[in-house]
Amino acid sequence: MDTAERFDLATRNTAEVVEESELEALFEEGSPSAYIGYAPTGEMHIGHFTTMRKLADFLNAGMEVTVLIADLHAHLDDNKSPFELLDARSAYYRESIEAMIDAAGADADAIEFVRGSDFELDEEYTLELLRMAAETTVSRAQRAGSEVVRESDSPKLGSLLYPLMQTLDVGALDADVAYGGIDQRGIYMLSREVLSDHGGQAPVCILAPLLSGLSGGKMSASDDASKVNLTDDCDAVVEKLDGAYCPAGEREDNGVLEYLEYLVFPVIAERGAEFHVERPEEYGGDLTYDSYADLEADFRSGELHPADLKPAAGAYISRVIDPVRRHLRERPELLREAYPETYD
């Protein structure tokens, strides 16, 4: 595979790359390393799943991939995870992420897993954190984390340490590429600005689009109807899709289309399969698509109606998450221990 192909693979289906020329240079030189961090807070959902698909692209492009389970960040962000639950939630996240990577068509064994508290308490790291804290203004740290850290009328100091630590993580993991959702942009721009003064080098940032929620607007972790959970059974998935915001012919804010584009089609393409839509004879009979572009074209023209698309989308999404769902059901203690209030 030549450099251009590797570049295309690594950057397809992304929202932004900062800077493309730097990424090209990295591919010219050899095998760049990439990392993505997940703070083990609430239950994982389909939004997480869509970012996993990219890790398969990275591996196929000959990159080294590290997944960081950022346990301390989970606690630092407004106590989203209580300190006592960090072990259980880290275990649950790691298992779920491995299952998602496998389900997305990549090899989880090829990915290195690291837990934040394993290195973020090292003396060297801590000292650098304090030096950075001395140099960074409160407003700069707030701005960097504003899209990531939970808003509060009484923000804790931890919310300001959060972006600084994420910046040091890039250096500590020796990552050439920082991968994350576009909401991470503010933090990684801070990283590019200051990391070279703290023992690292500015990362190339590959930023994934944030998917719309099923109820219109942004997907909300706290709104159950706006997202598909990994543990939702097939009926629940179909029901959520049936209730989804999905104006005929419109792509804007259309979570149904986005799930198909960023999750379903990449995965079925990996398997060489097609997307089949059942449709009553009165509206023209069944349809089959082998690319998302064709499906979107039909949807925009009005040929493909939401009422026919939704049940098909629900069934395919359910099929994609099925291996993950089964894995979590075989190990019920993972969820029970990570979320004792919900699963006792």
Place this chain on the structure above:
RNA sequence: CCGCCCUUAGCUCAGACUGGUAGAGCAGUCGACUGUAGAUCGACUUGUCCCCCGUUCAAAUCGGGGAGGGCGGACCA
């Protein structure tokens, strides 16, 4: 260490001065209308009024104590 303010529905808050066991907006649920959803109408649901003790026939409301949160002052050899 001292002082002041806040705590009522899932969320944002009103009600407290002048006691009669609670309201609005948003959210949510359900119908109608669209071959989906949304929008729009129509209907509906929701509460240890932070906790304890006291006064009273009666306390979200008054008095005392406590908890949690916020703000300010003081201290700065």
